[in-house]
Amino acid sequence: MPIQLLPTRLANQIAAGEVVERPASVVKELVENSLDAGATDILIDIEKGGSRRIRIRDNGAGIPKDELTLALSRHATSKIATLDDLEAIMSLGFRGEALASISSVSRLTLTSRTAEQDAAWQAFCEGRDMAVQLEPAAHPQGTTVDVEDLFFNTPARRKFMRTEKTEFGHIDEVVKRIALASPQVTFKLQHNQQSVRHYPAQRENADAAMRVGRIVGKRFTDEAIFLEHHHDPLGLSGWVSPPQVCRHQSDLQYFYVNGRMMRDRLLGHAVRQAYGDLLGDDRQPSFVLYLTLPAKDVDVNVHPAKHEVRFHQSRQVHDFVLSSLRDALSVGASQEPTSSHNYQPPDPSIYQVQQPVQQNMPQGVGGNRHPSGHNSGHTSGQSGGASYGSAPVNAAASSTYTNMMQFAPLTTEANGTQWQPIHVLDERWLVVARSAELGLVDLQQLVVCGTQHQLMQALEPGLAGQPLLLPTQIEYPKSATLLQQYQGHLSRLGVTLRRASGDRIAVLQVPAILRRTDIANTLPRLFEQLEQQPATVTIEERDDVLSWLASHGHTERLTGAKIQQLWQDFGDQLPVQVLDWQQALATASVTN
Numbered sequence: 001m002p003i004q005l006l007p008t009r010l011a012n013q014i015a016a017g018e019v020v021e022r023p024a025s026v027v028k029e030l031v032e033n034s035l036d037a038g039a040t041d042i043l044i045d046i047e048k049g050g051s052r053r054i055r056i057r058d059n060g061a062g063i064p065k066d067e068l069t070l071a072l073s074r075h076a077t078s079k080i081a082t083l084d085d086l087e088a089i090m091s092l093g094f095r096g097e098a099l100a101s102i103s104s105v106s107r108l109t110l111t112s113r114t115a116e117q118d119a120a121w122q123a124f125c126e127g128r129d130m131a132v133q134l135e136p137a138a139h140p141q142g143t144t145v146d147v148e149d150l151f152f153n154t155p156a157r158r159k160f161m162r163t164e165k166t167e168f169g170h171i172d173e174v175v176k177r178i179a180l181a182s183p184q185v186t187f188k189l190q191h192n193q194q195s196v197r198h199y200p201a202q203r204e205n206a207d208a209a210m211r212v213g214r215i216v217g218k219r220f221t222d223e224a225i226f227l228e229h230h231h232d233p234l235g236l237s238g239w240v241s242p243p244q245v246c247r248h249q250s251d252l253q254y255f256y257v258n259g260r261m262m263r264d265r266l267l268g269h270a271v272r273q274a275y276g277d278l279l280g281d282d283r284q285p286s287f288v289l290y291l292t293l294p295a296k297d298v299d300v301n302v303h304p305a306k307h308e309v310r311f312h313q314s315r316q317v318h319d320f321v322l323s324s325l326r327d328a329l330s331v332g333a334s335q336e337p338t339s340s341h342n343y344q345p346p347d348p349s350i351y352q353v354q355q356p357v358q359q360n361m362p363q364g365v366g367g368n369r370h371p372s373g374h375n376s377g378h379t380s381g382q383s384g385g386a387s388y389g390s391a392p393v394n395a396a397a398s399s400t401y402t403n404m405m406q407f408a409p410l411t412t413e414a415n416g417t418q419w420q421p422i423h424v425l426d427e428r429w430l431v432v433a434r435s436a437e438l439g440l441v442d443l444q445q446l447v448v449c450g451t452q453h454q455l456m457q458a459l460e461p462g463l464a465g466q467p468l469l470l471p472t473q474i475e476y477p478k479s480a481t482l483l484q485q486y487q488g489h490l491s492r493l494g495v496t497l498r499r500a501s502g503d504r505i506a507v508l509q510v511p512a513i514l515r516r517t518d519i520a521n522t523l524p525r526l527f528e529q530l531e532q533q534p535a536t537v538t539i540e541e542r543d544d545v546l547s548w549l550a551s552h553g554h555t556e557r558l559t560g561a562k563i564q565q566l567w568q569d570f571g572d573q574l575p576v577q578v579l580d581w582q583q584a585l586a587t588a589s590v591t592n
Contacts, residue, residue, distance in 0.1 A: 011074065019101045022161065023050025023150060024170035026102055030145050031178055032092035033099075034058035036079065037143065040201060041186045044175060048192070049167035051150055051158070059142040062114035068123040069132045071110065074100040090295050092260060099145075105157065106150045112143040165467070172197065176215050177261045180254055180288060183211040194491055195462045212239060212288055216252055219565075220286065227328035233297070234317065236324045238289035240271075243278040243329070250284040257291050257298060257309055264309060267291070270318045274325035291321065419576055421567050430563065432576060439576035444551075446563075449570035451513070451550035465494030465509035472507045472519045479503045482527055485535040492539045493549075495523070513549055522552065 020026055027044060034042050037060030047053040063071055070076045077096030079089070086094070102108055103125040113120035120139030125132045151158035161167060168191055179187045179199045189197035202211045213221040224239035241247075255267050271285050279285065299310040311317045419439060423431035430441040455463065476482060482490075483499055490497060494511035507519055514522055529548045539545065 019097055020105060020150075022170060023054060023167050024174045026050065026054050026106075026147055026150065027056070027171050028174045028178070029093070029098035029102065030054070030056040030147075031175070033145075034060055034143070035178070035182055035185065036091045036093055037061045039142065039185065043188045044171075044190070046168060046171055046189070046191045049161075049164035050171055051161060051164070051167065052148070054147040054150065055144065057142065057144040059140070062117075062141055062143055063110070063112040064114050065117065065121040065134075068110060068112065068121055068134060072099050072103050072108070072123060072125050072132055076100070086301060087296055087299075089300050090258065094301075102147055105154050106152065107148040109146040109148075110143070111137050111139045111146070113139050113141050115141050177254060180212065180215055181256050181259045181261060181290075183208065194465065194496070196464060198462075209239070216254075216288065220252065220288075224286070224288075225328050225331070227324060229320075229324040229327070231320055233294050234320045235292040236289060236321060239287065240289065240325055240328055241286035243275055243280070243283070246275075246279060246283040246286045248283055252286040252288075253284070254288045255291070256289070258293065258295065259290075260300065260309075262309060266311065266314055266318055267321060270321040271325060274322050274329060278329070289321075291317070293317070419571065421563060421571075424563065430567070432567075432571075438579045440579065441571070441574050441576055443563075445574055446566050446570060448547070448550045449573055450566045452546050453570070455513070455546045455549060462492045463494035463511040463513075465496055466512050467496075467509040468507060468519070471498070473500055473504050474507060474520050474523055475502075475504050476524055476527055477503055478527075478531070479505050482531070486527075486530050489530055489535065489539045489542075489545075493526075493545075495526070511549070514552075517552070525552070 019029065023046075027046075027050070031042060031044065034056060037058065039058035039060035041059045043055075043057045045053070045055040045057070075096045077094060079085075079091040079094040079096075099108070099110070107124075107126045109122060109124050111120055111122040120137045121134060122137035122139075123132050123134050151161070172189065175187055175189050175197060179185070183202040186201040187197065187199040188195065199211070199214060202208075209221040209226070220241065221239060223245045224241045226237075226239055228237040229235070241252075253268075253271075255262050255264065255271075257264070257267075271287060271289075272279075275285055293311075297312050299312070302308045302310050418434045419432040419441075420434060421430050421441075422433050424443065425431055425440075428443055430443045430446060432439045432441055479499065480503075483497060483505070494509065496508040498506040498508060500506045507523055510519060510523070514526075526545075526548070529545050530542075532544070533542065
């Protein structure tokens, strides 16, 4: 075969093999283009995990009409023009391959308007012939890129795509990573016409931890150590978790170089080495870190997907990151244990959940019923250790724990922050102690407080719904009114419904908290809860609905560390039923 130039279409499809790995790659390239255009508000609209549609709309500078066709050509970019520009890149994109590669394996529509133009223009390009069609359109200032039927003309690539849920999970992670690097930009992520994520732009002078906490979880920012080190020309800032609270998975590792998300072996080695022997073999470093250095000192033109960089002074960068993290971790280790940055989860063995034994409750205790409606039974046998921190419990009380619990009447109620959890009794009560006092706290109420708080945090973008394997049909007499008036409320709660015949409704997806419940019984009760107030009352104002979800939804398995964290966060909101344990001991000794 003689040497010949490849057709434009074939050359673009080859390039697409490097740039467009999956739908998440398309989202990354297009959102980075929006950021380079100065956008402050970006909407990412996804259908069927990105295989059906990926639509990115921004309010950036826009593309002039005369440049729309050129924008879809290979090696066409506004980011660089000379070799000097290539050696000092600060923009996220620069290769000029993304739009051409994407359009070669999809049906792409590019609509844009600049501030100087009176009207917007739209360019359409389909992968078969790469011909660009230009026509006027209605559009505000900014750009919308609409990518439909990804890989429609490359069946082999489409065959290797994963399930809709998996592909959208990758998109969600890409948006998180980009949002962490751009706190001044508002990001909205939708999937199948439902809002999934909403990261509002951070106001000037706002706490930087707010944006990070919103994206990766407030618990991380509460526990992590903040660092900010500078040694010209290098700078490192961000958050790193103490070894004892690092995660077991490597899903909370975000490193940025000059605002570009990166997975670099050199930087990863420096982070791991900074922890040294402090980090257990079953744990992974958890961090959100931002490295800054002169653009001329780092080469980002290493990989088509721009996942890797090459430092001109790699040893200097490695040692700077290593020393900065070591200093931060050593300072964090020297702080008082009460600091939120150095919280150490207790040994789960102190919370020994024992098998329930039905016993007759004394009059002073039997009147207090568990929210489930059943009397709270107690446990026979040893307590399994009853001491924690600064709240020692008398050894005699520990040895006669069961008798004490059987005969001790409940006295006054007290609220306080000095109570410390020491035991879980019958999987229903949390035993707490301070000084020479013992008390009981309803464990389910504590769990409900924590779950309701999590629901409130997740409510702003809307609770993520989980599709049911098979749609469940339920009969609800007021189904028409429900779907008409409360559709917005249900969508925010992660519930997707479809009208069936008569009064029947098909349930397509529910929030994770209800996924393992009996949907046929749970959903009608949720509908009744919603209809107790008019639809004009927003879901954010409906504490009753969130409380109901927290009380009736499936909760994760409790561990000692989880209970301790719940107590630290919400223990002061619950009443403690104080036990007169000295009288209990006396009564127990007489009885024995």
